[in-house]
Amino acid sequence: MYLLLGIGVVIGVAYFYREIVVKGKRCTSKVKLHGKTVIVTGSNTGIGKETAIDLAKRGARVILACRSRQRGEAALEDVKRESGSNQVVFMPLDLGSLKSVRSFAETFLKTESRLDLLINNAGIFMQGRTEDGLGMMFGVNHIGHFLLTNLLLDRLKACEPSRVVNLASVGHNFGKVDFDCLNKHKALGLGTSSMNVFQVYCDSKLCNVLFNHELAKRLKGTKVTCYSLHPGAINSELARNTSSILQLALKPFTIYFFKNTVQGAQTTLHCALQEGIEPLSGRYFSNCTVRELYEKAKDDAAAKKLWELSESLCGLS
Numbered sequence: 197m198y199l200l201l202g203i204g205v206v207i208g209v210a211y212f213y214r215e216i217v218v219k220g221k222r223c224t225s226k227v228k229l230h231g232k233t234v235i236v237t238g239s240n241t242g243i244g245k246e247t248a249i250d251l252a253k254r255g256a257r258v259i260l261a262c263r264s265r266q267r268g269e270a271a272l273e274d275v276k277r278e279s280g281s282n283q284v285v286f287m288p289l290d291l292g293s294l295k296s297v298r299s300f301a302e303t304f305l306k307t308e309s310r311l312d313l314l315i316n317n318a319g320i321f322m323q324g325r326t327e328d329g330l331g332m333m334f335g336v337n338h339i340g341h342f343l344l345t346n347l348l349l350d351r352l353k354a355c356e357p358s359r360v361v362n363l364a365s366v367g368h369n370f371g372k373v374d375f376d377c378l379n380k381h382k383a384l385g386l387g388t389s390s391m392n393v394f395q396v397y398c399d400s401k402l403c404n405v406l407f408n409h410e411l412a413k414r415l416k417g418t419k420v421t422c423y424s425l426h427p428g429a430i431n432s433e434l435a436r437n438t439s440s441i442l443q444l445a446l447k448p449f450t451i452y453f454f455k456n457t458v459q460g461a462q463t464t465l466h467c468a469l470q471e472g473i474e475p476l477s478g479r480y481f482s483n484c485t486v487r488e489l490y491e492k493a494k495d496d497a498a499a500k501k502l503w504e505l506s507e508s509l510c511g512l513s
């Protein structure tokens with residue numbers, strides 16, 4: 197009798213824990229986006245795809261900016277079907293190639309007339325080098341988005357009020373920016389052990405937060421605002437390059453404790469849509485709530501130094 201009661205209580209608590217804590221808050225904004233244009237990078241899978249579906253349902257013209265034509269075009273069909281909108285376009289963008297970023301921006305600026313929302317969502321968890329010889333995670337997660345945003349800034353200003361949303365991670369708390377290593381090797385770190393990969397990933401996510409911090413300062417006086425965020429721990433394809441044995445071993449844990457991709461898209465949607473958060477430009481969100489950052493993630497000097505180094509690495513200065 198007591199045993200049954202005990203089991204019942206445990207199941208009940210586990211159920212409510214998952215429903216309330218794990219799933220987290222939802223974006224409650226009812227904003228419609230008819231006549232608005234949005235770009236979502238890395239939107240062929242994961243939370244980027246769910247973000248694209250939600251924005252398309254709200255009436256936006258959605259540009260799927262993805263590196264693989266095959267996966268991008270497959271996603272295009274899914275997003276159109278699930279949103280019921282035909283205002284969805286695939287445009288090739290490989291963030292690991294400065295040439296591709298420039299050619300994406302050129303095509304976009306020539307063929308589209310607006311840009312209301314830029315969602316810098318794509319991300320990678322893997323060591324290696326980009327086409328331009330940059331560290332892979334530094335190059336894709338930070339530099340590609342840095343260049344993309346800069347090339348699209350005039351259009352965002354012309355369409356204000358407009359927003360930039362930068363997908364970072366709570367992992368940025370473990371990050372550091374090793375400027376010596378960046379200057380010498382154009383990478384945040386060189387090791388390839390799992391621990392090194394995790395560290396460099398966190399470093400690249402700290403770059404995302406610092407980029408957002410500096411961008412907000414440079415946009416003062418305009419109605420273009422920007423936000424960085426942690427989407428939660430999500431069952432997506434992000435860990436695809438980690439050991440399959442580890443992935444399998446963690447499965448029971450991730451199935452229970454991780455969000456699905458719809459839940460994972462909620463904080464992005466909050467930052468993109470919520471009315472009245474403009475005074476919070478430059479800040480960091482998680483669980484649809486603004487959060488305090490540690491000093492290193494809002495360090496003015498480091499953010500400025502990273503911006504200037506990034507400009508010279510992608511030939512903007």
Ligand SMILES: NC(=O)c1ccc[n+]([C@@H]2O[C@H](COP(=O)([O-])OP(=O)(O)OC[C@H]3O[C@@H](n4cnc5c(N)ncnc54)[C@H](OP(=O)(O)O)[C@@H]3O)[C@@H](O)[C@H]2O)c1
Pocket residue numbers: 237238239240241242243244261262263264267289290291292293316317318319320336363364365366426427428429430431432433434435
């Ligand atoms: N999942 C989590 O628990 C978690 C936690 C914190 C933060 N985040 C962040 O959330 C964002 C979305 O991640 P996710 O979980 O949805 O991961 P995902 O399922 O792996 O999706 C990542 C997307 O980025 C794209 N991408 C990778 N490299 C690219 C490149 N060089 N050029 C263009 N696109 C590229 C991928 O395209 P392909 O399919 O072609 O590779 C894919 O569409 C990332 O910035 C990630 O760091 C995720």
Ligand SMILES: *[C@@H]1O[C@H](CO)[C@@H](O)[C@H](O)[C@H]1NC(C)=O
Pocket residue numbers: 216217218220221483
């Ligand atoms: C998210 O916010 C909701 C509502 O405030 C709260 O109940 C839940 O515990 C939070 N989840 C996380 C992971 O912080």
Ligand SMILES: *[C@@H]1O[C@H](CO)[C@@H](O)[C@H](O)[C@H]1NC(C)=O
Pocket residue numbers: 322323324436437438439440
């Ligand atoms: C991760 O990617 C690298 C580079 O493509 C590859 O050499 C390595 O085998 C991959 N590891 C796993 C576990 O998939």
